[in-house]
Amino acid sequence: AQRVTQPEKLLSVFKGAPVELKCNYSYSGSPELFWYVQYSRQRLQLLLRHISRESIKGFTADLNKGETSFHLKKPFAQEEDSAMYYCALSSRFSNAGNMLTFGGGTRLMVKP
């Protein structure tokens, strides 16, 4: 069975400090991983997907299959980065269906 673990419930950093939100997964197939973000009073929105290898709002995430990790990083945190971050794993079924398995989430607080 698939599982996503985000070991930190809360991460507090100062503005300008580097940020790393940890995500580890367990999945027998080829993983497709995402990071979603939820700002205060807003809906859950897609931040990054591993297959695109892009940088969004200064965030990057690299899939490490050896360590089964997909950590989210940003070199210099901004106050507007304060939000709830969820790592998610997409599972494919034989009938072409899909489901997302989410980690428990990490609340990032960036202090001025």
Place this chain on the structure above:
Amino acid sequence: KAGVTQTPRYLIKTRGQQVTLSCSPISGHRSVSWYQQTPGQGLQFLFEYFSETQRNKGNFPGRFSGRQFSNSRSEMNVSTLELGDSALYLCASSLELGSSYEQYFGPGTRLTVT
């Protein structure tokens, strides 16, 4: 394009009652998934619909059901409500472009069972 919309946004029901929640996906998206979000269990997959057929179901009791219409709009129903059903119910739609699978979420319906 308009995003995923969900109605109603807030709902208060009594134990034993039933409830129907509605979701309108992004135009052109044919896959609709439902998730339950609670402080204790986090985000959990309920079911997925594609072309009016339920493709997959999560580990929830049969009191939780859903359907999808020909215009891809979806409804989920919870019968015989229990206190533990209090949660934020999220709907997500997907285009399923190629091998990638991105889901776009609605604002959720906050259900409170008293």
